[in-house]
Amino acid sequence: MLYPLNGHTLELNQDLCNGCGRCTEVCPHAVFSLAERKAAVVRREHCMECGACRMNCSTGAIRVDSGVGCVTAVINGWRKKSDCGGATCSCG
Helix, strand or coil: CCCCCCCCCCEEEECHHHHCCCCHCCCCCCCCCEEEEEECCCCCHHHCCHHHHHHHHHCEEEEEECCHHHHHHHHHHHHHHHCCCCCCCCCC
C-alpha cells in the first residue's frame, strides 16, 4: 500500500547507524535494506510513518513523526470507504 505523504518525515542518519538491521526486521513495508553494514531507505513511498523503526533503533539514527501516515490512511479510508472494510492503516 502506498501512503499519501510517502514517508516525508522519515530521516536516516547513516553516520549513527551501526548496521544492526533491526529497522529491516520491524518495518512492515520493507522500507529499509542493509548495504555495506549500514541501513538505507529504499522504498520511502511505502513508509506509513508508524514509528516502529525509530522505536527499535538503539543508536537514534532514525527520525520519523509517528502516526502521520497512519492518520492520513485512516482518513482516506473513511472518505473512500475502502474495500478492506473502512478506515485502516494496517499498522496493527
